[in-house]
Amino acid sequence: MTTPEPADRVLARASLADGDPTAWFDRLYTAAARGEAEVPWTRGTPNADLAAWISPGDGRRALVVGSALGDDAELLSAHGWAVTAFDVAPTAVDAARARFPESTVDYVVADLLHPPGEWHHAFDLVVEIINIQAMPREFRPAAVASLAGFLAPGGTLLVCEVAEESTDVATWEGPPWPFSRAEIESVAQDGVRLVSLETIRDGARHWAEFTR
């Protein structure tokens, strides 16, 4: 007997065949809400690497990209950041609001590929954890440009993606589509510069910090 393919793979393939890199996310969250699928990245807890990095926000503005069910946004909010968190999947945004009804986080439906203009250079902290790698590579330059554009002068941009160097590139099938070290470095554009780049989780992920 063969193991059934996970729902995220099936939905992603159908969405990408239609030329839409993001529609499958909402379909997956909707199926999961009905108990018909699992969302592989939801843990019910904040990202452990972000939790290890966390520093006091003192009311400064943070933007969480691909906020999913809200755990990372709530972590930042609890540490004093004024958080905006966005996801392209309305079902995920609704679920985050429902999970944290007292939250001060501003949960927004938005697309990294077409972000609101008022977010340009607006955030003291920008958190990008394993989202851009979930879109095919041809969307990467536009996504990376949006990301760099969010960062305010003197701010910090955190980028964490699966490390291509830890994968067997010849046989690898996305999603996700991992990042090489050079691709992580490409976030340093439009006045943004790299502060540090390391591999974490035994080389499985890149963790980079940028500033403007």
Ligand SMILES: C[S@@+](CC[C@H](N)C(=O)[O-])C[C@H]1O[C@@H](n2cnc3c(N)ncnc32)[C@H](O)[C@@H]1O
């Ligand atoms: C692989 S999940 C990672 C979620 C979360 N950042 C984490 O670390 O668990 C990717 C998330 O990004 C969202 N997403 C994908 N493409 C997006 C886009 N273009 N704009 C905004 N959100 C996007 C998806 O809906 C999903 O919630």
